[in-house]
Amino acid sequence: MTDPLAEVVALLQPSARYSKVVSGAGCWRVRRSEFGQPFYCALLEGTSCLTIEGHEPLTLRPDDFVLIPAAHRFTMTSLEPPAAEAHDVPPVALPSGEFRLGAQGMPPDVRLLIGHCAFASPDAALLVSLLPQRVHVRGEKRLAALVQLVGDESRAQRPAREVVLARLVEVLFIEALRSTAGISASPGLLRGLADARLATAIRRMHESPTTAWTIARLAKESALSRSAFFERFNRAVGVAPMEYLLAWRMALAKNLLRQHDMGVAEVAERVGYSSASTFTVAFARHVGVTPTRYAREQAA
Incomplete structure (x- = not known):
């Protein structure tokens, strides 16, 4: 039997562009405008808030996973965000390979895996239009296990790291879409x-x-x-x-x-x-x- 979702994903040819582990402490905020780039975020520890242009804000908890097949403007903050007029401080690279947001030199109260995918298909815009605008999955054990694998691989410096990450992110992408399939999904x-x-x-x-x-x-x-x-x-x-x-x-x-x-x-x-x-x-x-x-x- 033909599987339409598998066909669309196969034509999209998703792969990992990059992924990184980001920790946060105190009050922090990140604003991005990566037009059209597929964005994903997994909460490894703690809580944070994600606001994507055109959608209601999301409070993310451990094992939550969010995929935006064509992300535009989005803002991520600590649970208690900085004042609106406060200057956004860019993340600081740590010796461990993580990136730190907010207060330095203290234990983090949130840790996230974030990254961008890439679609090799030159027809990506048309195919992405067939997918939901936002995928938010909570409490899925299979997805949580995949997120853990991606997080572990991102932090390690093993041989063929980028190849393994590319394969894991492709599986993560498909599993996220499968997990959100239902009448509550956004139109698509x-x-x-x-x-x-x-x-x-x-x-x-x-x-x-x-x-x-x-x-x-x-x-x-x-x-x-x-x-x-x-x-x-x-x-x-x-x-x-x-x-x-x-x-x-x-x-x-x-x-x-x-x-x-x-x-x-x-x-x-x-x-x-x-x-x-x-x-x-x-x-x-x-x-x-x-x-x-x-x-x-x-x-x-």
Whole structure:
């Protein structure tokens, strides 16, 4: 059976850009504006507050894990934050390899593992749009064990450290997405897959992107009326069914064009278009360049 989440993650190609252990004592605050970079944070000890632009503040506790597939502005503070007008002091590198926030020379009252992922796919923005905007997992033993492994590896200076971290972060990324799959997830692919009826339609789109899908056919797969299916899909996934199908077809097309071993006509057929000209028009409208030019730019 096709696994849509696995397919999206495989196309994203997540890897670890960097990770570091940060400890804090007293009052401290960090503000960042890493536009579009996937950000993750795991609480190893203590508590802290995380505020991400467009979301309610989160009080993080031990074993909490937060993943932002496309982080923008965020602020992290001690439980009692500094005054609004207080100057933000950058973290200080310690001999142990940790970074210290707030008061120096005293035992930390919080320890976090933070870092950024990277998506190798040049189509990351489109694929990330299919995922929740924020993933917050609490009390998951499997995830806590992975966080512990990442934390241990980050602190150690073992051979092949970066290779091991890259693999661990990829597994951490997938496990976090799996752990948050449910009707309480923010709109996106995971929430759609948590709805048994919508999941059937989503899997069918992934299994057979070449099928001439319509709202009526997808609604029948889901055993829903057309209006009920459209409304339910839009509410859960955050986009209309045909918009989701187009996004998935374009993601597949980009991946095929990057392989440089098939022509536009063959790619068109593989992603559900009856002719190369129809596909070219749709691709150019969605991506901004023709398939031929896209393939040439990727080769360059």
